[in-house]
Amino acid sequence: MKKMLVLATSALMLVACSEKPGYEITGTVNNPALEGKCVYMYPYGDAEAAPIDSAVVTNGSFAFKGTQDSAVLRTLKFSEEVVPRSYGPAGESGIFTATFVLSNAKLQATLDSLSDVTGTPDNDAVAAFRKEIRSMRAEQETLVAALKSEDEAAKREAEQKYDAIDRAVVDKAEAFIGENINNALSGVVFYSFRYELPEDAQNQLVAKAGDVFKSVPGISQIMERLENLKTVAVGKKFTDFPMKDVNGKDRKLSDYVGKGKVVLIDFWASWCPPCRREMPNLVEVYKQYKAKGFEIVGVSLDSKQEAWEKGINDLNITWPQLSDLQGWKNSGAALYYVNSIPHTILVDKDGTIVAKNLHGEDIEAKVAELLK
Structure with missing residues (x-):
């Protein structure tokens, strides 16, 4: 009997060792109108790609399971017929859309007007960054009424505060990218702030970035533009037209x-x-x-x-x-x-x-x- 118990235990260990590690994504959708709809998982950065997987929203929740050979960027979203494509402010995805690093881990996703995926250091870092800039942008919202004021002095003061917050958000993004330069998601953040980040800051970040960052879709086009900008850089003669x-x-x-x-x-x-x-x-x-x-x-x-x-x-x-x-x-x-x-x-x-x-x-x- 003892011998049989040892053999059974050994068999269980062999089964456990043969199982591949996998990922589990448990998610919530904060909109009853999306009950029964499919959430799709896509490769990030390829508008023509077919979905890799799908999950039905049931009682406000959905789940994905699978295995992943290496960490990759993925996007969770609904079909455009269900949730029309939208664009969030720099650093954010569209509504009910989340881009994240998929690896063999347990991840938690929240799809809402502002969405996040957490559960690994890379994803957690971006979620924390987004929380900070959301708070800063919420402060901007308190200035909207003053921006429409007929009192020119009050309006001008509100404009200055609004612009100062804009600059602070960009500074926060630059610091985050620099501190997380080997996180693929920092490349996503970099791409989304490409219009706001100063040219010299972009050059400095690209110079210190490695292959993970540079391989993010869209980064190669930014690098090409930065190279082109050298023809009209500070210190060059102006270009006539x-x-x-x-x-x-x-x-x-x-x-x-x-x-x-x-x-x-x-x-x-x-x-x-x-x-x-x-x-x-x-x-x-x-x-x-x-x-x-x-x-x-x-x-x-x-x-x-x-x-x-x-x-x-x-x-x-x-x-x-x-x-x-x-x-x-x-x-x-x-x-x-x-x-x-x-x-x-x-x-x-x-x-x-x-x-x-x-x-x-x-x-x-x-x-x-x-x-x-």
Whole structure:
């Protein structure tokens, strides 16, 4: 009997040892309307990929089980017929969508307007980061009423606080990515903040990143853009281009730049809220320094003449304006690899780029320094 017990125990141990380690994902969906719908698991970054697996939402819950040879990026979401595609703020996925690192571990997923997956150090780190920036953005929401105030002083104060929080969120993202540079999810965060992170910060992060980070979908395109940006980097001479002014007259950027004045090239559009918030600051800097050798050249990414002209009038813009009315296909923006606006380039009296993407008080400080 004792011998049989030993043999039975040995057999159980052999079975246990032969079982492959696997993953278990237990999830909740915080929306009764999604009861009975399928949650799908997709490879991250491939819009054409078929789902790898699916699970039905039952009593607000779902589950996935399987094995994974190595850690990979995956996305949980519903079909677009059930939950239309949406885009969250930088650092977040769309609603009821979560991107995470899948490995052989027990993971917990929450799908909601803001979603997370936890259960491993890499996933937990990103969830903690998102919690921090969500709190910061919640503070921005308290400023919305003041942003619409007819009290100009209160409105301006709210705008400054709002922009300061924006900058703090970007700083937090830069720090997180740098501290988690070997986490594939930090590459996802990097990609989502590609429009907000300063060019020099992006270069520094890429320089210290390894293969895990660089293999994240989308990172290679960012690296290519950063390489291209070296042609219009600080220290390079400005790149000229022809374009019509608001009256339809043919102009060149060189009509204004490299003529002995400090020039701010401002890529903007009348439909761009951050551009409009920044414009009162540019109006004040222009008034203060125009007579001292400062010029601004606006390059509008508008596509309609009427909207462009109305924006100029509404925002009290009095400096030269250029546009080809091609929207995001603006030829000048393409030469300077502009992928978000407002985008500013400060050029010295000789036509050398001395700073990029200055905003707010930083513009006035740099202009004052150059005009000493």
